[in-house]
Amino acid sequence: MSTSRSALRSTAVTAVLGFTALAGAGSAAAHVSAEPEQAEQGGHAKIAFRVPNERPDAGTVRVHVSLPLEHPLSSVRTKPLPGWTAQVEKVRLERPVEVAGAQVTEAVAGITWTARPGTRIAPDQFEEFEATLGTFPTGTDELLLPTEQTYDSxxxxxxxxxPAPDGSEPEHPAPALALVASEGGGHGHGTSAGGDGEHGGAEHGEPAAGGGDDTARVLGGAGLAVGALGLGLGAGALVLARRGTRGNA
Structure with a gap:
């Protein structure tokens, strides 16, 4: 009897772990992110801000991305998105800043996408807002891009x-863009030929290519594999428990 009880207890614990892994795989990417997550210092790159709708009873109608003025970007070109308008906010810097060998006197402070009447990101949907950003600074290895998501409620x-000091993810993480040393050519990762964000790349409604998307797929696949393994082990333990019970009888 003790062997049967132990097997049944193991079955329950394994099954719970399996279901937890399956649930975690679906919720890991439920926040605003920048895709791809990496670009080259001194270059330009097409970035897609991926915005999921997290409310079951409201839709997203406005997305505002703030760009860092301490590491100013002098060039922003947005890709037209049906049903949305894009506004680029520029400011004049109090003092010129040198970025990748050039003097920058005016920088882009933010981008705002606003839904036209009848358009929104509905529950259980996401949208990607694309823009070509540059020139990326050489004095930092990361840019944080704080984003506001407004619902029609x-x-x-x-x-x-x-990111938290221990490396863990906070509740509302800012989209982040890692900057790496240039490999030559002056174009960032994810940039189409010629560095123009209006050509090539992902089309409307399709995920943007990039390391972040691959990472999400790997994590999701790993979660599913762990969940399936847990469920399989649980089923095996249940079969052994039943055989043990019959043998004791």
Missing amino acids: GEVVRWDQP
């Missing part, structure tokens, strides 16, 4: 938290 969710 009036709720505003701010994705603006930096």
Whole structure:
């Protein structure tokens, strides 16, 4: 009897772990992100801001991305998105800043995408807002891009938290872009030929290519594999428990 009880207890624990892994695989990427997550210092790159709708009873109608003025970007070109308008906000810097060997006197402070009437990101959907950004600075290895997501219910969710000191992910992480040393050519990762964000790359409604998307797929696949393994082990333990019970009888 003790062997049967132990097997049944093992079955329950394994099954719970399997279901937990399956649930975690679906929720890991449920926040605003920048795809791809990497670009080259001194270059330009097409970045897609991937915005999932997280509310079951409201739709997203406005997305605002703040760009860092301490590491100014002098060039932003947005890709037209049906049903949405894009506004680029530029400011004049108090003092010129040198970026990749050039003097920058004006920088882009932010980009705002606003839904036209009848358009929104509905529950259980996501949208990608594409823009070509540059020139990326050489004095930092990461840019945080705080983002505000506004729902038609009036709720505003701010994705603006930096990574925790221990490396864990906060509740509302800001989209981040890692900057790596240039490999030559002056174009960032994810940039189409010629560095123009209006040509090539992902089309509307399709995920943008990049390391972040691959990572999400790997994590999702790993979660599913662990969940399936847990369920399989649980089933095996249950079969052994039943055989043990019959043998004791």
